[in-house]
Amino acid sequence: MSLPRMIWVLLALVLPVAAWTSEASDLVFADRAPWDPPATGLVWRISRDSDAGATQSELLLEPRTDADGSQILQMSERNDAATRPLSRFPISAGDPVVVYFLEALTRDMARMTGGSPFYIRNRIRDGMGAGAQVTRAPEGVAVVLTPFADDENAARMGGFASLSLRFDLGPDPTDPIRHLRAETGDQTPTGRPYVLDLTLNPVAGENGQ
16 A cells, blocks of 8 residues: 555544544554654564455564655565565654554455445444443453444445454553454355454564554
């Protein structure tokens, strides 16, 4: 995904949420800038089960120096075959990993159901409102939303009406999100539940921020 595309998606998702805000949106879209990952970068393991089958890959967020000398973040996706650059962000970016997760989910769902990505994004954004569940514990905070549970188009969603999104954050919500998961309780057109799971690899001696 190109940088302009990523920025457009970030604005489309974050700015409308910020207009009304909720506890869930404040946590998921917490200001995690300026990013200061270790030299080796931050790595999220990606497990995905969609119409492309079950796949495993990694999402990399690595510090780089741009041609003008400014510090940036390079986002790439790596699998056994290759490493594919996705986009670059300023270190002041809010959270490009959340943007990647939500846009990957939106594109998968739109492709698998024939639905509008704009409608899907709006429903996910609205799901960050009062219906989202926030659970606090000493080890961190969990945010869960089910944006399509009462959707009037549920019958045409091919199992995605049962979609739930879960974000597991540490005690400090401005740290990188540890775990992001989207899954359906029902079967999708593939004959299997849909899953998109991102899990942050531990970084020895670093909190990544």
